[in-house]
Amino acid sequence: xxxxxxxxxxxxxxxxxxxxxxxxxxxxxxxxxxxxxxxxxxxxxxxxxxxxxxxxxxxxxxxxxxxxxxxxxxxxxxxxxxxxxxxxxxxxxxxxxxxxxxxxxxxxxxxxxxxxxxxxxxxxxxxxxxxxxxxxxxxxxxxxxxxxxxxxxxxxxxxxxxxxxxxxxxxxxxxxxxxxxxxxxxxxxxxxxxxxxxxxxxxxxxxxxxxxxxxxxxxxxxxxxxxxxxxxxxxxxxxxxxxxxxxxxxxxxxxxxxxxxxxxxxxxxxxxxxxxxxxxxxxxxxxxxxxxxxxxxxxxxxxxxxxxxxxxxxxxxxxxxxxxxxxxxxxxxxxxxxxxxxxxxxxxxxxxxxxxxxxxxxxxxxxxxxxxxxxxxxxxxxxxxxxxxxxxxxxxxxxxxxxxxxxxxx
Numbered sequence: 001x002x003x004x005x006x007x008x009x010x011x012x013x014x015x016x017x018x019x020x021x022x023x024x025x026x027x028x029x030x031x032x033x034x035x036x037x038x039x040x041x042x043x044x045x046x047x048x049x050x051x052x053x054x055x056x057x058x059x060x061x062x063x064x065x066x067x068x069x070x071x072x073x074x075x076x077x078x079x080x081x082x083x084x085x086x087x088x089x090x091x092x093x094x095x096x097x098x099x100x101x102x103x104x105x106x107x108x109x110x111x112x113x114x115x116x117x118x119x120x121x122x123x124x125x126x127x128x129x130x131x132x133x134x135x136x137x138x139x140x141x142x143x144x145x146x147x148x149x150x151x152x153x154x155x156x157x158x159x160x161x162x163x164x165x166x167x168x169x170x171x172x173x174x175x176x177x178x179x180x181x182x183x184x185x186x187x188x189x190x191x192x193x194x195x196x197x198x199x200x201x202x203x204x205x206x207x208x209x210x211x212x213x214x215x216x217x218x219x220x221x222x223x224x225x226x227x228x229x230x231x232x233x234x235x236x237x238x239x240x241x242x243x244x245x246x247x248x249x250x251x252x253x254x255x256x257x258x259x260x261x262x263x264x265x266x267x268x269x270x271x272x273x274x275x276x277x278x279x280x281x282x283x284x285x286x287x288x289x290x291x292x293x294x295x296x297x298x299x300x301x302x303x304x305x306x307x308x309x310x311x312x313x314x315x316x317x318x319x320x321x322x323x324x325x326x327x328x329x330x331x332x333x334x335x336x337x338x339x340x341x342x343x344x345x346x347x348x349x350x351x352x353x354x355x356x357x358x359x360x361x362x363x364x365x366x367x368x369x370x371x372x373x374x375x376x377x378x379x380x381x382x383x384x385x386x387x388x389x390x391x392x393x394x395x396x397x398x399x400x401x402x403x404x405x406x407x408x409x410x
Contacts, residue, residue, distance in 0.1 A: 001167035005109050008160060012112035015119045019080040029133065032201060033074070033082045039197070039212060040070040040090050046216040048098050066215065067094075068114075068187060072153060072194030075118050075125075076146065077134045077201055083122075087114045109164060117157035121149040136199045150191040158184065234308040236286065237293050242315070245307030249317050249374050256319075256367055263367040264321030266314075266330055267381040268296065271359040271393040273312035280353060284344035285312075288355055291342045299332040315378075323366050323398060330362040330396040338394075359394035361385055370399040 044067065067090055074083045091111050125135050128145030137143035193215060200207045234241055240248070249263070256263050270292055277285040289312060296306055300316055309315040318326055342355040363385030371377035380399035388397040 001164065004164060004167055005105065008116065008164075009108060009112045012115040016081070016084045016115060019084070019119075023079045023081055025079050025082060029079055029082055032077050033086065035201060035205065035208070036070055036074050036078070036086055037089055039208065040067065040086065041093055042212065043067070043070070043215060044090070044093050044098060066186065066190040066193070068153075068157075069190040069194035069197060069215070071114060071118060072121075072150060072191045073197040073201065075121055075149070075153075076136055076195065076198035079133060080118070080122055083118050084115055087111055087118070110161075113157050113160040116160065117153045120156045121153040124149040124152045134198065134202045136195075136202050146195055150188070150195070153191060154184070154187055158187075237289065237308050239293060239314070240305055240307040242307055242309055245305060245309075245315055245317065246374050246378075248305055249377070252317060252319050253367055253373065253377075261320050262322050263377075264318035264323070264326035265365045265367075265370075265377050265381045266316040266318070266326065267309065267363045267365075267378070267385045268292070268314045268316070268330075268333070268360045269362075269385055269389065270312040271361055271389075276355060280344060280355070284342075284353070284355065287342050287344040288358060291340050291358060292337060292360065295336045295340060296333055299336060300329055315381075321366070323364070323369070326364050326366060327396060327398060330364055334360055334362060334394065334396060361388040361393045362396040363388060363399060364396060365399040 047066075070090065071083065071087055074086045078086070088111060091107055091114075095107055125131075125145060128142070128148070130142060130145055135146070137146050193211075197208060197211060200211060233239070233244075249265070252263050255261075270288065273285065273288070276288050292314065293306070293308075296314055296316065300306065300318065303319060305317045307315045307317075316329075318329065321329070337358045337360055340358055342358065343352055344355060345352055363381040363383065365371060365377045365381035365384060367377055370380040384397040384399040388395045391397070
């Protein structure tokens, strides 16, 4: 990882020095540079509170923001040495005004990735014939060249950042290192806004302040999806949160009433889960919980919604499922887990142990037979779950109108 970071930094330095020596800068370039500096500083100050929150919340994933729009606009209207200066000013402002507890080598690496991404994009523009500034498109083919340069900028920067994340933490899941696809779409949208700003700066510079208001408004909404994901998702398992799950169940019940269809619910509880924690430690318990989550996800349909209902309890909503389909899914989960072995570290000895034959008790309920609203269905499924546990665990019970449940398997 250290070699990767150092090579990236050195390549960025070499590119900066060579371009500074070879590429001249004139007075008009400095005026455009000053306009972009004002834009990026004003943008960052307006979004300062958002960025402070976002940097912490995306730790371990690519940190994305809309600031790349100013860098890409600079690439289209400025000589490359001033593009590098704009990148440096951008991140110096972030470090001094927004970020706290800055890890210097990370930020230097981030600047280096932006410089190399800009250099790769510049190479694409030059290869397509856009050699001098400004490089704003004037026709269809020049627009394609700018789009190709934007894609190159994104790809190089993204690949370098993800590579550094994976090398610094090999145990990190690749899905986490790649980040959210929606965040990368925002980056691409930022590059598109950069093209708009560059065109306006060349042709209608007095319109840029109006566009600034739009950019700041978009940036303020940028944090909302992250808060929504945090509210909807259980941090440990990645499953839906109980509140979000209940909201979707309520919406699905409304649809079922209108279409005269059914909705199935499963409540699952890991048998003797406390013994796993007490015997091997909580990390082993987490590994067992992850195994149960994988089994449940594997055996339910793509459109079914799984939630972490409690510490070791999961809830599943299966739209359109009748009792027979619901019970088949529960039985598949139960049988899969009975054949599952989980490797985990024993907290006491440090040795790797095998946790065998995980079992679950399952309660099932179906709308409208078992209940007609969310609370009624949950109570019915939970009652069937308790009946399964009381009857000896490792079995499935279906909630019935006249009682807590009937035995399905053991």
